[in-house]
Amino acid sequence: MHIIWLAYYQQASYFGVFALDLERSFGFLVNDVARLFGRRFDHNGRRLGLTRTQCRTIGYIARNEGINQAGLADLLEIRPMTLVRQIDRMEEAGWIERRADPADRRARRLFLTAKARPILGRILEVANETRDEALARITPGEAEQLIDLLERVHATLSERVPWPGGETSEGPIVPSPRRAPVPRSRRPDTDSEPAPVAAVGAHR
Secondary structure, X not given: OXXXXXXXXXXXXXXXXXXXXXXXXXXXXXXXXXXHHHHHHXXXXXXXXXXXXXXXXXXXXXXXXXXXXXXXXXXXXXXXXXXXXXXXXXXXXXOEEEEEEOOEEEEEEEEEOOOHHXXXXXXXXXXXXXXXXXXXXXXXXXXXXXXXXXXXXXXHHHOOOOOHHHOOOOOOOOOOOOOOOOOOOOOOOOOOOOOOOOOOOOOX
16 A cells, blocks of 8 residues: 555656646747637637638738748648638638739739738737737736747747748848837736727737
């Protein structure tokens, strides 16, 4: 019996240390923050009438007008055939248009329609609202330092992660405008509607 309890204690201790290490793991925290941020964005973005994936698609095309479907699938990290079905639906809904590639008649390049451009501002507002909720427990100075550090990590990984065609860098990171300080009076732990937030850079 003592041996069984000893084994149990050792196992519990092992998993306790593992859990503690996991909570301090960079990879785990980055992925879990992204997961939780996405779920909160879904909640705040219900008024948009778009899914998170559709918002991401519109955002990526806005930043990469004329990108082909293979390139967009790589950015979104989804299978090209899955993206084709999604693009079909969004094209039918009037958000996206395919245009022939002058250099390749078989290829199609993606552009936003006039209908999609106004929604970018609303997506930005939801992104800013969610960002400010996520950063509510740190000071504006700490938030700026966090973004600066993440930009450096992003730049380092961008130089090492292979991209389509064999490239290993996506080019320099262009800093976005600094966000204005955000009042910290509201706590982000309820589902009540947060106060409006001025849109100043979706990811800042």
